[in-house]
Amino acid sequence: MENMNVPKDLFYTASHEWIKFNEDGSAMIGLTDFAQSSLGDIVFINLPEEGDDISVGESFSDVESVKAVSDVYSPVTGKVASVNSALADSPELINQDPYEAWLIQADNIVAKEDLLTAEQYIELIAKEA
Amino acid sequence: MQKTPLYEKHVQAGGKVVEFGGFLLPVQYSGIIAEHTAVRTCAGMFDVSHMGELIMTGSDALNNLQNLLTNDMSGMADGQARYSPMCNENGGVVDDLIVYKFADNEYFLVVNASNTEKDFEWMKKHLFGDVKLENKSALYGQIALQGPKAEKIIAKIADAKNIPQKNYTFIKESNVAGIQCILSRTGYTGEDGFEIYCAAENTPKMWDELLSAGKEFGLIPCGLGARDTLRMEAAMPLYGHEMNDEISPLEGGVGIFVKLDKADFIGKAAVEKIGKTRFKRIGLKIVGKGIAREGLKVYKDGKEIGVVTSGTHSPTLGYPVAMARVNADSASKGDKVEVDVRGRMVEAEVIPLPFYKRA
Numbered sequence: 001m002e003n004m005n006v007p008k009d010l011f012y013t014a015s016h017e018w019i020k021f022n023e024d025g026s027a028m029i030g031l032t033d034f035a036q037s038s039l040g041d042i043v044f045i046n047l048p049e050e051g052d053d054i055s056v057g058e059s060f061s062d063v064e065s066v067k068a069v070s071d072v073y074s075p076v077t078g079k080v081a082s083v084n085s086a087l088a089d090s091p092e093l094i095n096q097d098p099y100e101a102w103l104i105q106a107d108n109i110v111a112k113e114d115l116l117t118a119e120q121y122i123e124l125i126a127k128e129a
Numbered sequence: 130m131q132k133t134p135l136y137e138k139h140v141q142a143g144g145k146v147v148e149f150g151g152f153l154l155p156v157q158y159s160g161i162i163a164e165h166t167a168v169r170t171c172a173g174m175f176d177v178s179h180m181g182e183l184i185m186t187g188s189d190a191l192n193n194l195q196n197l198l199t200n201d202m203s204g205m206a207d208g209q210a211r212y213s214p215m216c217n218e219n220g221g222v223v224d225d226l227i228v229y230k231f232a233d234n235e236y237f238l239v240v241n242a243s244n245t246e247k248d249f250e251w252m253k254k255h256l257f258g259d260v261k262l263e264n265k266s267a268l269y270g271q272i273a274l275q276g277p278k279a280e281k282i283i284a285k286i287a288d289a290k291n292i293p294q295k296n297y298t299f300i301k302e303s304n305v306a307g308i309q310c311i312l313s314r315t316g317y318t319g320e321d322g323f324e325i326y327c328a329a330e331n332t333p334k335m336w337d338e339l340l341s342a343g344k345e346f347g348l349i350p351c352g353l354g355a356r357d358t359l360r361m362e363a364a365m366p367l368y369g370h371e372m373n374d375e376i377s378p379l380e381g382g383v384g385i386f387v388k389l390d391k392a393d394f395i396g397k398a399a400v401e402k403i404g405k406t407r408f409k410r411i412g413l414k415i416v417g418k419g420i421a422r423e424g425l426k427v428y429k430d431g432k433e434i435g436v437v438t439s440g441t442h443s444p445t446l447g448y449p450v451a452m453a454r455v456n457a458d459s460a461s462k463g464d465k466v467e468v469d470v471r472g473r474m475v476e477a478e479v480i481p482l483p484f485y486k487r488a
Binding site: 043046 | 157161
């Protein structure tokens with residue numbers, strides 16, 4: 001797992017999502033390098049709509065690779081402020097640059113799960129490898 | 130779990146190893162789409178050592194094959210290969226296999242890995258006359274080299290006389306890179322290519338020699354993921370999906386390999402009786418968003434008409450494709466149908482097979 005990219009300034013979940021909190025309290029959410037590597041070539045993504053509610057631990061999106069389908073789970077409870085529409089036509093951006101290819105921006109965040117630091121996430125994926 | 134002779138090679142090359150048909154094999158190395166594209170544009174190489182190899186000998190060998198298999202095995206030349214389904218008495222398919230004629234009294238049968246034991250027992254049970262059947266699977270490793278550059282690659286490490294020229298022919302005592310092997314012009318990708326059978330202990334060296342010879346042409350190792358997307362595009366059936374022991378070969382889409390004018394074969398009466406009255410195989414282009422995978426239900430005008438037997442993303446075409454088994458007369462070319470993909474009805478169109486044909 002030495003090649004897995006795990007940026008230090010982000011937080012992580014055990015289901016391999018990353019989350020970055022912005023100054024204004026909103027947050028960007030995406031899939032980690034480990035997630036995109038495990039999935040393989042991603043060919044479809046189903047994203048929610050702006051204004052949709054999201055809840056901690058519930059799936060807000062699903063991602064389809066050649067091999068399999070995978071749910072994406074929300075680390076926060078809040079609303080979908082915006083959706084990365086570039087991914088609809090080019091879901092492979094998630095494979096190419098997982099930390100640039102954010103899935104949704106969430107706001108009105110009222111709760112979040114116990115998030116992992118980069119170090120804790122590195123430990124977790126080392127065990128899963 | 131069994132390991133093929135190439136297991137260490139897969140691990141060294143960074144292959145993602147998974148369990149498949151009782152064997153540990155790589156699902157991918159660099160990526161399914163990259164590997165698929167390599168086979169369609171230059172060349173790719175697959176470990177297919179898990180396949181089973183049986184040898185049938187004796188003066189009644191042909192008579193037994195004619196009884197066991199639906200295709201007509203007569204009139205084959207030494208060095209010719211032929212595909213056939215093998216049926217049970219109810220007209221369902223026990224397995225599909227390739228028969229290589231070594232000589233009038235000697236045939237080499239290559240069967241699906243997961244069915245090797247089953248096929249061996251089934252065939253033994255139905256043998257008659259002067260014939261012997263042996264399971265030689267453990268002795269052989271097998272590598273498939275597939276793609277438009279395959280011939281150029283093989284020509285670097287084998288003499289012209291050792292290379293079979295025509296599709297579905299083979300050289301029984303070939304020599305590739307100094308290693309004795311059976312070299313056949315067969316494959317499961319829809320491209321030109323070869324399948325190389327050599328002694329299990331020589332397979333790792335054969336793998337290295339092929340990779341080395343193919344490097345300048347862009348040859349890369351490919352895994353099970355690409356093997357599936359390639360055969361899907363070529364609409365080649367896979368046992369357990371398009372056919373199983375309850376589905377006849379006519380319903381699995383391999384009717385041209387069923388010779389009903391042959392004297393008799395196991396399951397002939399049942400296959401004839403079922404005919405095309407129950408099911409048919411159709412090809413689907415998925416128009417909506419999502420991959421229609423095996424097991425998902427197919428609907429037309431709100432009514433359930435069948436099930437997807439195989440489906441995946443097609444890297445060559447850029448959209449998902451699927452093969453489905455639907456009720457006879459329920460859908461034909463051009464019809465719009467829907468597939469229930471995890472609770473969403475995804476639109477699809479019935480299109481002719483195969484999805485891809487090489488130039």
